[in-house]
Amino acid sequence: MGKNLAQKIISNHLVAGTMSVGEEIALKIDQTLTQDATGTMAYLQFEAMGIPKVKTELSVSYVDHNTLQSGFENADDHRFLRTIASKYGIYFSRPGNGICHQVHLERFGQPGKTLLGSDSHTPTGGGIAMLAIGAGGLDVAAAMAGMPFYLNMPAVVNIRLSGKRQPWVSAKDVILEVLRRLSVKGGVGKIMEYSGDGVADLSVPERATITNMGAELGATTSIFPSDEHTRLFMKSQGREKYWIPLEADADAEYDSVIDIDLSTLEPMAAKPHSPDAVDTIRNIGPIKVDQVAIGSCTNASYTDLMRVAAILKGKKVHSGTDLVISPGSRQVLEMLARNGALADMVSAGARILETTCGPCIGMGQAPSSGSVSVRTFNRNFKGRSGTADAEVYLTGPETAAATAIFGVLTDPRDLGGFIEIELPENFITDDEMIIAPSKEPETVEVLRGPNIKPLPVRKELPETLSGSILLKLGDNITTDDIMPAGAKILPLRSNIPAISKFVFSNIDPSFPERALQRGGGFIVGGHNYGQGSSREHAALAPMYLGIKAIIAKSFARIHRANLINFGILPLTFVDETDWEQIDSGDELVIKNAPLNLAGDKLVIENVTKNKMFQVKHGLSKRQIDIVLSGGLLNYIRTSVK
Numbered sequence: 001m002g003k004n005l006a007q008k009i010i011s012n013h014l015v016a017g018t019m020s021v022g023e024e025i026a027l028k029i030d031q032t033l034t035q036d037a038t039g040t041m042a043y044l045q046f047e048a049m050g051i052p053k054v055k056t057e058l059s060v061s062y063v064d065h066n067t068l069q070s071g072f073e074n075a076d077d078h079r080f081l082r083t084i085a086s087k088y089g090i091y092f093s094r095p096g097n098g099i100c101h102q103v104h105l106e107r108f109g110q111p112g113k114t115l116l117g118s119d120s121h122t123p124t125g126g127g128i129a130m131l132a133i134g135a136g137g138l139d140v141a142a143a144m145a146g147m148p149f150y151l152n153m154p155a156v157v158n159i160r161l162s163g164k165r166q167p168w169v170s171a172k173d174v175i176l177e178v179l180r181r182l183s184v185k186g187g188v189g190k191i192m193e194y195s196g197d198g199v200a201d202l203s204v205p206e207r208a209t210i211t212n213m214g215a216e217l218g219a220t221t222s223i224f225p226s227d228e229h230t231r232l233f234m235k236s237q238g239r240e241k242y243w244i245p246l247e248a249d250a251d252a253e254y255d256s257v258i259d260i261d262l263s264t265l266e267p268m269a270a271k272p273h274s275p276d277a278v279d280t281i282r283n284i285g286p287i288k289v290d291q292v293a294i295g296s297c298t299n300a301s302y303t304d305l306m307r308v309a310a311i312l313k314g315k316k317v318h319s320g321t322d323l324v325i326s327p328g329s330r331q332v333l334e335m336l337a338r339n340g341a342l343a344d345m346v347s348a349g350a351r352i353l354e355t356t357c358g359p360c361i362g363m364g365q366a367p368s369s370g371s372v373s374v375r376t377f378n379r380n381f382k383g384r385s386g387t388a389d390a391e392v393y394l395t396g397p398e399t400a401a402a403t404a405i406f407g408v409l410t411d412p413r414d415l416g417g418f419i420e421i422e423l424p425e426n427f428i429t430d431d432e433m434i435i436a437p438s439k440e441p442e443t444v445e446v447l448r449g450p451n452i453k454p455l456p457v458r459k460e461l462p463e464t465l466s467g468s469i470l471l472k473l474g475d476n477i478t479t480d481d482i483m484p485a486g487a488k489i490l491p492l493r494s495n496i497p498a499i500s501k502f503v504f505s506n507i508d509p510s511f512p513e514r515a516l517q518r519g520g521g522f523i524v525g526g527h528n529y530g531q532g533s534s535r536e537h538a539a540l541a542p543m544y545l546g547i548k549a550i551i552a553k554s555f556a557r558i559h560r561a562n563l564i565n566f567g568i569l570p571l572t573f574v575d576e577t578d579w580e581q582i583d584s585g586d587e588l589v590i591k592n593a594p595l596n597l598a599g600d601k602l603v604i605e606n607v608t609k610n611k612m613f614q615v616k617h618g619l620s621k622r623q624i625d626i627v628l629s630g631g632l633l634n635y636i637r638t639s640v641k
């Protein structure tokens with residue numbers, strides 16, 4: 001039997017396990033990427049592993065998230081990242097060079113390789129047939145140290161594309177259609193593999209929009225074949241020598257199939273406050289829009305912004321609407337500057353921002369109170385924009401540009417004749433803003449600012465786990481709920497004692513103090529605990545506060561892995577009705593925890609209620625050893641060297 005594309009790359013990188021769905025497998029990782037908001041921790045962790053140089057083929061450290069320098073913290077982090085990269089064999093993409101996923105696609109990605117990134121949108125690389133996966137920073141640090149990446153073998157879903165899109169229908173509409181059909185949980189434990197005649201209708205940047213936003217399905221990753229489009233893209237980046245053709249075998253099998261006829265799609269938007277609340281622009285209607293933001297790792301490629309510039313050319317942004325544009329990379333911005341498209345944007349009244357994440361992660365450009373913001377981004381969770389009562393819609397760049405001109409949500413088909421944009425034959429490929437690692441690493445001093453605090457490390461798992469339930473929560477708690485982001489809190493990503501003061505700050509501001517006073521304890525959650533971003537601070541900061549276990553109905557993939565990595569037990573109820581029987585403040589005891597982990601169930605005594613209940617841990621032997629050691633870092637230090 002033939003293999004599908006995902007199986008081909010997985011089998012080429014398989015270090016342990018077999019490719020049966022759900023089984024734990026280990027993959028060799030060829031390349032890693034980090035961004036600054038998760039990178040400082042990842043490199044502190046790598047440093048603590050005591051390995052002199054990264055063992056990957058390529059590791060790149062990007063600065064793109066924390067670029068508002070309203071205090072010394074972010075600038076200090078940039079300096080730390082630059083020096084530690086130089087010392088340990090890592091390439092450093094300077095602030096201003098662009099958003100990690102965009103730059104990696106342009107300058108480093110290679111079809112057929114594995115990429116592990118400390119950011120949930122790492123699957124962008126699937127646009128050029130990489131197996132690109134998002135993970136917590138510690139998993140990325142372990143990969144840099146040469147260890148394989150462990151995950152459960154995902155099911156592979158074949159999304160068969162047929163036909164051609166109508167004029168003004170964008171790649172964003174394709175992924176919005178997938179989200180509409182499958183929902184934000186529809187991709188959990190799955191790889192979305194695109195195939196069919198319709199693939200030829202999509203350029204590489206368009207494919208990257210689709211694989212990028214596959215993260216919003218909860219998918220492990222998404223991938224397109226490597227074909228003539230891929231070759232031309234690699235060639236235009238001066239990297240044709242890394243191109244290989246790659247596609248599924250003709251007789252490949254898939255776990256399931258979804259058919260999409262591209263010719264039936266029309267311009268769409270995800271409505272507030274979820275990327276799967278999708279409807280057509282026509283159905284939503286011409287609602288008044290106060291702000292339009294174009295950019296992010298989803299929709300800020302050269303072709304995206306060229307089309308935006310062409311729409312804006314000779315027009316003015318509506319008097320009641322603000323337009324902000326953040327190009328995805330310095331390459332994109334320089335191309336636009338040199339060919340005049342940037343002038344068309346500026347002349348139309350667009351506010352041009354840095355080539356960073358910017359408004360997407362709440363680093364500036366928060367909308368006004370109660371207003372409507374149309375964004376070309378990938379997430380519209382409530383409050384993520386920085387304004388709790390803003391209504392954020394996610395659209396393609398054409399809809400966003402048309403909306404900026406008319407001041408109301410506008411279907412780009414109303415603009416008239418379609419504007420064709422060709423990929424240039426050659427991009428400007430100047431990598432001077434990417435600093436190669438030092439040839440004399442022993443001479444490099446790692447510079448740490450006062451906000452960069454040593455990494456807290458947990459002790460071995462004790463015999464008895466006891467404490468009170470500090471917080472009881474319902475379903476779908478996001479990592480933004482656990483460890484909020486935004487311009488105020490993000491600068492503390494390298495300072496766990498300081499950032500831990502904000503754990504659950506939007507839900508229960510007294511949580512951190514209570515946890516510290518009581519010497520830690522337990523958290524109770526509902527289904528899908530920890531959905532959203534890959535930020536490991538949502539595990540690391542609770543660990544610092546002494547959290548011993550999370551008892552929930554179910555967990556999101558990356559967050560569960562992060563909890564294990566930091567020695568926090570992720571436990572699920574055997575009988576979900578027990579959730580109702582326990583309350584905040586109840587005293588719990590788990591006796592003989594290390595010994596009992598050998599079985600698949602643990603007994604928890606609720607001392608307050610004088611009752612017992614059972615929980616499962618679902619940990620593999622390797623994960624049990626990690627938890628027993630007090631986390632992955634201790635495990636690596638003691639067992640791998």
Ligand code: MIC
Pocket residue numbers: 037038065118119120121361485532533534535
């Ligand atoms: C995001 O889009 O939420 C982020 C910021 O890129 C996160 C990473 C982080 O929290 O640092 C992600 O998606 O992983």
Ligand code: SF4
Pocket residue numbers: 065099119121296297298356357360361377378
């Ligand atoms: Fe940056 Fe937004 Fe992309 Fe996250 S989703 S990497 S914050 S642009």
